[in-house]
Amino acid sequence: MTRAPHTPPGPPVVGNVPRFADDPLRFLVGVQEAYGGQYPVVRLEPAGGQRIVVILDAALVHEILADRERFVRPRAGPEASRREGLLSSRGPLWERQRSVIQPELVGGQLAAYADIAARSVEEMLDRWPENGEIDLVAELSMLTMQVIARSLLGRDATREQARTVYEALDTFAEEFEFGADALLLPDALQSGPSAAFERADADLEAVARDFVDWQREHEDPPDSMLTALIEAERDGVELSEDELIDQTVLFLTAGQETTALTIAYAFHHLSRSPDVRAGVTEEATGVLDGAAPSWEHLSGFDLTERVVRETLRLTPAAWNVTREVRGPTTLGGTRFETDDLVLLPTYAHQREDRVWGDGDAFRPARWTDEVSRSHDSYFPFGSGPRVCIGRQVALTEAQFTLAHTLQQYEVDVHGDELAFEPAITLRPADGLRATVTERE
Incomplete structure (x- = not known):
């Protein structure tokens, strides 16, 4: 079974994109914290512009980065x-x-x-x-x-x-x-x-x-x-x-x-x-x-x-990696459409409290833990x-x-x-x- 990405609620017509454009870091961290435990992917719906897909699941991030055929470097941006x-x-x-x-x-x-x-x-x-x-x-x-x-x-x-x-x-x-x-x-x-x-x-x-x-x-x-x-x-x-x-x-x-x-x-x-x-x-x-x-x-x-x-x-x-979808495809049970702009928000993944416990804290001691050194959310x-x-x-x-x-x-x-x-x-x-x- 495949599904379309979840779309977080936003204002009519323009959706979430203006909030994202105004402060990308704050927006992406907020989306990661709010939806990261529920959805692997969310979609932002701009009015007339390119569809934007944000990857919240760290395992999917690595799958996308490993797939050079379906997910390619974007033509613009x-x-x-x-x-x-x-x-x-x-x-x-x-x-x-x-x-x-x-x-x-x-x-x-x-x-x-x-x-x-x-x-x-x-x-x-x-x-x-x-x-x-x-x-x-x-x-x-x-x-x-x-x-x-x-x-x-x-x-x-x-x-x-x-x-x-x-x-x-x-x-x-x-x-x-x-x-x-x-x-x-x-x-x-x-x-x-x-x-x-x-x-x-x-x-x-x-x-x-x-x-x-x-x-x-x-x-x-x-x-x-x-x-x-x-x-x-x-x-x-x-x-x-x-x-x-x-x-x-x-x-x-x-x-x-x-x-x-x-x-x-x-x-x-x-x-x-x-x-x-x-x-x-x-x-x-x-x-x-x-x-x-x-x-x-x-x-x-x-x-x-x-x-x-x-x-x-x-x-x-x-702070962020982008990819573009070459053609309709499915990954992790989620449908992607041709030309979707895929965001892999490094900054948001690497600060997520659900993963790191104290994501905003500077704590070098965490790297004595082998789990941290090999964590999917660190890239x-x-x-x-x-x-x-x-x-x-x-x-x-x-x-x-x-x-x-x-x-x-x-x-x-x-x-x-x-x-x-x-x-x-x-x-x-x-x-x-x-x-x-x-x-x-």
Whole structure:
């Protein structure tokens, strides 16, 4: 027996969509808490726009993410892309790209990337004042950009290149906020990409071409992910010039902001939890003993790792995953129609009190429990074949940054409550500033 998704009550004609568009996080958390124990799926009914389906059952989330045939990345909205990088490509192209990239993110390469991350953190801390105020998100964005450039693209990024990427991501965030117009208007009335979006995309492409050209001009460039892609072209793996540029754009953008935000949010949570911060500082001092972190130190970061995991649960930079239904189908006893927009609300699942008991609390100790570590309701990196391929790199970079920084500095993030701007990523609406004080 199959059934249509339950539709929560809402105002006539427009239904629940305006409430969702006004405050997506609050709305999705409310729906998860109200209906998560009763219905696996609920549907929002916009007037004339795309049908929206919200997945409340965590097991269904993983089934959908594993099913690349029936549930695909959407053609429009925050997760759409005109570029054919690993995140957005499909079929044989996706398989070719992953076959080249995945070996570069395991084993000895991870240790090399860890060394790059440690060196980059040390350079960031050398720029910081002995006692002063910093823009934490901007500092960490420059850090993660440099780690990506050095490890994936083979050379340093200039400050101008880093600024170009940062400003492009700002533009994309403004373009892809979940606004009422985008959700209520039929496709025929939707406007295309703005002029600002087109300029930002062109600027990103220019940065990507500069990295590719530099690699090709050097007879013996340093090993990197980009080197592997260029050599794969020579070894018979068919990657067109456009595909190579698209993948380089993805390298520049995909992990840069999400990792920076994760580290920034971790510092925020630690500033609100002084006992936990003291524990991380003590652990860092004991493990590192004044040195910069290395791959061998990673196994000693127990509390630090739990802080990162809890940060990813409570404030996931990738706060929502979307899929589009390719054709009428049934999953978990629920009917889905062609072109349904399927929301997999990471933020709501990872805060549900029914699952976590105290979903809004920052409590790293929960990750000593093996049940928590394997819970279906925890998926900050996605799931299935398209699980984030760089997740181990991101986890390592976050732990290194927290440990190395707290060994040298007190970091006090301003403000008590976080206000969010949910767009492509979960951004702090008012930024995050911090006072840093060098330890004696």
